[in-house]
Amino acid sequence: MSRIGKRPLPVPQGVTATVNGQTVTAKGPKGEMKFVVNDEVLVTLDDGEISVQPRDDSKDARSKWGMSRSQIENILVGVKDGFERKLEISGVGYRAALQGKDLQLALGFSHDVVYQAPEGITIAVPKPTEIVISGIDKQVVGQVAAEIRRYREPEPYKGKGVKYAGERIIRKEGKKK
Incomplete structure (x- = not known):
């Protein structure tokens, strides 16, 4: 179980995030960035929070789960603060x-x-x-x-x-x- 992947990501104030299929887009005061999440990971946006879940219990999906969350967090911090x-x-x-x-x-x-x-x-x-x-x-x-x-x-x-x-x-x- 990924300890990092379990935590939902709150979208910071001043940043607009959208999830379109496997593409996460963040737009903020510093610029705009995109990240395409691996197909084995499911990404959802609910009430200003981005959640990341593995699609199944395979080792490959679980290994990409925490990394995907970290990449999305880096995008959100990057467009807000740099x-x-x-x-x-x-x-x-x-x-x-x-x-x-x-x-x-x-x-x-x-x-x-x-x-x-x-x-x-x-x-x-x-x-x-x-x-x-x-x-x-x-x-x-x-x-x-x-x-x-x-x-x-x-x-x-x-x-x-x-x-x-x-x-x-x-x-x-x-x-x-």
Whole structure:
């Protein structure tokens, strides 16, 4: 039994949600998103609450039940509030800057790395060592943050590189004489 799937999803104020067959559409102040639920899961909208149930008791249906509810919840939160991911840059000479809509990163390579943000993603650089990625799709925001981090992952000896805000880097001891 899915503990997550059992709970009904209340539609937040300011968001209009519609269920048309297997398609859940949410429209809010930040934008509009759709999610097509798997055929093994039944979705219903009653009195401002979205309920998700497996169609039968098969293992496949039960495994998609909780995931479908989580995806619908992410859509509702995304169109109302949006999602945000923060990255921190540490290292001498490592910095970030915006060049139009593109992100320009100086990460110790011979040339600067230029990252073009996908559609629907906003990148802000409040400080040269801080990057804020925001958008309405949680998966895309996380993917963009992971791609930027992958250019120079934090190394364990000095901790230099791009890391998530609040991420703890496990440090190693250097060579001894």
